[in-house]
Amino acid sequence: MKNNMLFAVAAMAMACSGAAFAACDWAPERPVTVIVPWGAGGTTDTNTRQLATMLQERFGVPFNVVNRTGGNGVVGHTAIARAKPDGYTIGAASVEINTMHWFGLTDLTYTDITPISLINMPAASLIVAKDSPFNSVTEILDYAREHPGELTASGTALGGIWHLALAGMLNAEGMDPEAIRWVPSQGSASALQELLAGGVDMVTPSLSEGKTLIEAGEVRALGYMSDTPNEAMPDIPLTATELPSGWTLAAYTTIAGPTDLSEDIACAYDEAIADITATPQWADFRTSLGSPVIYGDRAELADVMTRYDASLGDTIKAIGMAKGQ
Numbered sequence: 027m028k029n030n031m032l033f034a035v036a037a038m039a040m041a042c043s044g045a046a047f048a049a050c051d052w053a054p055e056r057p058v059t060v061i062v063p064w065g066a067g068g069t070t071d072t073n074t075r076q077l078a079t080m081l082q083e084r085f086g087v088p089f090n091v092v093n094r095t096g097g098n099g100v101v102g103h104t105a106i107a108r109a110k111p112d113g114y115t116i117g118a119a120s121v122e123i124n125t126m127h128w129f130g131l132t133d134l135t136y137t138d139i140t141p142i143s144l145i146n147m148p149a150a151s152l153i154v155a156k157d158s159p160f161n162s163v164t165e166i167l168d169y170a171r172e173h174p175g176e177l178t179a180s181g182t183a184l185g186g187i188w189h190l191a192l193a194g195m196l197n198a199e200g201m202d203p204e205a206i207r208w209v210p211s212q213g214s215a216s217a218l219q220e221l222l223a224g225g226v227d228m229v230t231p232s233l234s235e236g237k238t239l240i241e242a243g244e245v246r247a248l249g250y251m252s253d254t255p256n257e258a259m260p261d262i263p264l265t266a267t268e269l270p271s272g273w274t275l276a277a278y279t280t281i282a283g284p285t286d287l288s289e290d291i292a293c294a295y296d297e298a299i300a301d302i303t304a305t306p307q308w309a310d311f312r313t314s315l316g317s318p319v320i321y322g323d324r325a326e327l328a329d330v331m332t333r334y335d336a337s338l339g340d341t342i343k344a345i346g347m348a349k350g351q
Contacts, residue, residue, distance in 0.1 A: 050293035054113055057088040061109075061117035063102020065095050068213055069235060069315075070279050073146050074118040076311050077281065080302045081295075098122065098183055100132045107138040109284040113291040116142065119282035121187050124335040128342040129185050130349030136331040140287035143299040144322030144330060146279035148232030149252035150181075150191035151262070153245050155221055158228075163249035163268055166228065170196070170205040178226045180209040180217035185347055188214065188230045191251055191275045194341040198271035203345040221245060232277065233259055237316040251275045258316035278334070280327055296324050 060078045064070045071093065078089040094102035099122035106117030123136045152163055160166045170177055181188030189210075193203035206228075211217040214231035218239060221229050229236070233256050239245045240259065250256055251274050253266035266272050281299060283292055302308055303321040312319050322330065342348045 050290060050297045052113065052290045052294040054085055054087050056114065057090055058085075058113070059109075059115045060089050060091045061102055061106050061115065062091055062093045063095065063099045063106070063118065063120060063122070064093065065213070066093050067215070069146065069148060069232060069277075070118050070120050072315070073279055074281075076308075077145060077299065077302065080305075080308065081298060084298050084302065098126065098129075098131055098185070100126055100134065103139070104132065104134055106282060107134060107285050111140070111284040111287040111291075113283075113287070113295075116281055116283050116295065119280045121277045121279075121334060121338075124331060124338050125185065125187070125190070125342065128339050128348050136335055138285050140283040140285065140292055141324050141327040141331060142281045142283055142287075142292050142295045143303075143324070144278060144280055144327040145299065145303065145320060146317070147276045147320045148234055148278075148317060149250055149256075149274065149276040150188055150230050151233045151236065151247050151251065152192075152228055152230055152249040152265075153218075153221065153236045153240070153247050154228050155224070156244055156246055158246065160228075160248065162263065163265060166206075166248070167196075167199055167201065167269075171201060174202060174205040175207055177206045177228070178209050179206050179228045179230060180211045180220055180226045181214055181230045182211060182217070184208060184210045185342075187275075187277045188217075190338060190341055190345075192230045193345045194275055195251070195265065195269070195271075195273045197341065197344045198273040199269060200271075218245070232317075233262070234316045256316070257318050258313070278330060280331075282327075292324060 062071050062074050075091050078091050082089040094105045103123055109115035119139050126132050127135050179192050189208050196203045196205055209226050214235040217229045220226050240247050247262045249265050250262045251265045253274055266274050309319050
């Protein structure tokens with residue numbers, strides 16, 4: 027979903043939240059488990075832990091975050107989907123719920139979880155070392171056309187969302203998706219360290235993940251894969267306007283529930299999250315990450331997941347990585 031559209035929808039949803047969710051009176055009476063399918067310290071984990079703290083303050087019961095890693099997200103997402111739908115297990119389903127089945131890793135899809143709220147939607151970026159000879163995304167693509175396979179990039183595992191950001195951009199620009207070779211990593215943090223060490227030519231994480239190093243002058247951001255400037259770093263060129271294809275790609279983080287979570291429970295959590303994401307405390311937290319406040323309700327999140335499943339499936343098929351579909 028384009029960020030400007032999302033902000034407009036979020037504002038409208040917040041304005042009418044009191045009326046829309048007036049009947050949502052379920053509340054947990056004992057500790058709640060919040061599953062994160064990724065490791066501690068990453069973007070999904072950081073946002074989920076802050077939200078869990080604020081949900082705990084709102085409901086007055088513990089919200090315990092548990093990292094269930096493994097299988098490129100399969101383990102944690104399966105744990106969310108298969109949990110008892112009683113409201114005492116929720117989780118941070120991420121954009122990989124739209125990609126895992128295309129790669130043949132699992133039969134699990136976005137239809138196996140109950141959407142509750144969208145809480146983050148970070149666009150990919152393209153970051154190089156401070157001494158890189160490249161000064162724009164266009165320069166990199168021109169070089170890769172002339173020297174296919176010479177440049178390297180990293181940011182996540184093979185087939186992860188930041189890999190799809192690069193491969194999809196190359197494909198959209200009429201290039202071989204392998205014109206820039208992907209070097210798998212355990213995540214953006216390790217990829218950025220590899221960039222600093224000179225092991226790769228570029229990385230493609232969210233801007234918030236590279237914010238500290240960008241501000242320190244250790245790396246340079248050449249492109250932001252969005253049609254809307256990043257509020258914390260508004261001068262970084264947008265691929266939507268810089269590239270002929272207008273390529274953009276954002277990941278997303280949600281709060282979701284198991285299969286068959288009841289309407290009243292999902293509604294109660296969505297109401298709470300709508301209120302939390304409208305607070306100055308949440309805004310300050312997001313600002314500290316270099317990220318805008320993002321919120322989408324259950325219907326908006328369901329629409330995002332549906333559209334992403336189709337578009338990312340097309341990208342995965344275009345780069346030759348789809349299996350069993």
